[in-house]
Amino acid sequence: MAAVSELGLVSQQLQRGGNGYEKYPGKEFKHDLGLLLFSCIGTLLYLIGHFYTSMGFIMFFTFVFAVFWGTGAGVMFAVTPFRGTNCDADPSTFPPAWQNYVSQCEIVVSIQGVAWALWGLMVLMLAGMIFHACEIRPRKNVSFYGA
16 A cells, blocks of 8 residues: 555656656656656565565565665655655745745655655565574474483
8 A cells, every 4th residue: 555655646746747857856856756656666566466476586576675665765865855844944945946846845755754664664574574484493302401
C-alpha cells in the first residue's frame, strides 16, 4: 500500500512539472522523482511476482529496492529545503528556486517520508530473510550439561 501511495504522490509531481526542466526547482529533484517512480513500479512488480521465484532471487531484489528507496529518500532529503516543521513558513525563507513549490511542501515531505518508510521496510524484510536463511538449530545428542 505504501508503494501505491508513493506512486500517486510522485506521479502527481511529475504530471505537474511535465517533461522539461523549466518547471522544476532543479534537475536533481526531477531525476530523483524519476528514481522514485521507477522504485514504485519495480516494487509493485516485485510484489506481484515474488510468489514464483526463489529465496535468493527475492533477497537480491529486496536489497536492490532497499538501495533504490534509500537513495531516493536521501537525495530528496538533501535536495529539498522542506521539512515536516517548516511547511507553514514564509515563502521568502526558502531558496528562490523553491519559492514556487511552497504550496507543494506537504506533498514533497510526504514523498520523502513514505520513501524512508519503504526503505526501512525493505531493510527489515532483508534482515528477516537473512535470519530465516541462517537457521540456528540445536545439534542432536548434545545436552546442556555436556553429558
